[in-house]
Amino acid sequence: MPQDTELAVRTIGISKEFFGQSVLEDVDFDLRWGEIHALLGENGAGKSTLCSILAGLYHPTRGEMMLAGAPYSPHSPHAALEAGVGMVYQHFRLVEQMTVAENILLGNPDVPVRMTASGLAGRAREVMDRHGLWIEPTKYVGDLAVGEKQQAEILRLLNRGVKVLILDEPTAVLTPREAEALFAALRNLADQGRGVILVTHKLREVQQSADTVTVLRSGKKVAHQRVDDTTTHDLARLMIGDDLEPGSGSVDASHTTGDKLLELHSVSVVSDAATRPELDGVNLTVRAGQIVGVAGVSGNGQRELAEVITGLRTTTSGTIRLRGEDISSQTIGGRIKKGMGFVPEDRLTRGLVLGLEIEDNVLLRSQRDRGFRIGPFLRLSAINQWARRLIDRFDIRGVRKGLPISVLSGGNLQRLILARELSRQPALLVASEPTRGLDVGAAEAVQTILKAERGRGVGILLFSGDLEEVLGISDEVVVMYEGRVVASRPASEVDVAQVGRWMAGLT
Ligand SMILES: Nc1ncnc2c1ncn2[C@@H]1O[C@H](COP(=O)(O)OP(=O)(O)OP(=O)(O)O)[C@@H](O)[C@H]1O
Ligand SMILES: [Mg+2]
Incomplete structure (x- = not known):
């Protein structure tokens, strides 16, 4: 160096x-x-x-x-990389349609243009061994969990010989264990x-x-x-x-646990490429006024589970019911109409349209709401007013009229998605990592909002890599391991150590 x-x-x-x-x-x-x-x-x-x-x-x-x-x-970023400065962005920049190996080796001048898939995978493995990071090189990036995508991104930069490595909120997408592994790898890079x-x-x-x-x-x-x-x-x-306030001692809204909103019976997903099912006979129930928290090391089926529930992925077998009705083969739109809200894990690729202005983004899922239309025309003043109210209520900062939302900071984008989904007053909210990337105050604000929604009878299925969060706000904790639900218990009956053991596949 x-x-x-x-x-x-x-x-x-x-x-x-x-x-x-x-x-x-x-x-x-x-x-x-x-x-x-x-x-x-x-x-x-x-x-x-x-x-x-x-x-x-x-x-x-x-x-x-x-x-x-x-x-x-x-x-340009390219010029920076040539000079030895590389950045892992808050939102990744990998090519989803290529494999891990292809992404890692992409743009490396030492890699011959023609190389077999196994040759590439072998090369990628060498890079991984050298840096103590590991992901299956033949997997497509689009199929990776967010934590794995991040490792692929780091490996890609290391393979380009960066001397200065910048990571923008890398642990926001990692479980505590993955974060520790990342820190060990970073320490190693610094020691070099x-x-x-x-x-x-x-x-x-x-x-x-x-x-x-x-x-x-x-x-x-x-x-x-x-x-x-x-x-x-x-x-x-x-x-x-x-003006730092000591913990405001948030009070739980008293709530009643009611009817079954979401029921999964023996839901499995088997894709051809996978050696084991991605989801294996999952049973799960979310009732009105209940937060069910899903814990697990990333890559153990949480993402697939969120996707089959929201309709992004189809089930191989099993049924999914929303308010008693079988929605297994419904479209995403159909599920939304029936009362499902969705905060996606990959907020930039799935959650928002970055070129659109903020009002349009807030509106994305409410286009058909009557109050915003006169015949075929949109009532812009009503929309503006409504967007303003949401911006205030969720304290979304940085919004300027006429600017696309791509200018918002990461945390403010996250609030915007949450605002949009909750403004539709869904019966069931599926939230993947809703506080990821938020600062302490904002994360607490989001948790308070989730608890308030629960208090109003909304059923919430929360996917979170932050174990303390899962245990802190859930009524019921569900642990996933290798595509299966390996434990399901009231949150009051488990502790971090026990859930950690389940997450690791132990009993
Ligand atoms: N391209 C842009 N055009 C206009 N404003 C921008 C642009 N990029 C960032 N901003 C504004 O600059 C401010 C700082 O944003 P930045 O993304 O650097 O914050 P951050 O510290 O990374 O926050 P977070 O923790 O939420 O990611 C924000 O108010 C944001 O709206
Ligand atoms: Mg940021």
């Missing part, structure tokens, strides 16, 4: 404006070789923007950058002399895994410290400002 100077990256007075609005202001940021440097801040603080500037996706409005002591101003930037909201992760931390608040750098010299409390105060 060429280490001409101690500093891998230095930014000097970086500012960024979007449409005249300042998003980063005069940010000085230093990354040393061999360190893991956490970048911390609330939703919308400017973390992704700063990283995207380093990775050549955006150009700063003002300011300079240095890489290994030399001036650095990449004009690379510089690693880790964007996160999770204070505990900063303490556990980073050497230094930079805190951004509203686009300004408010601190740069060695992690050993801080506490999580200090960091929280720096992130949020002085």
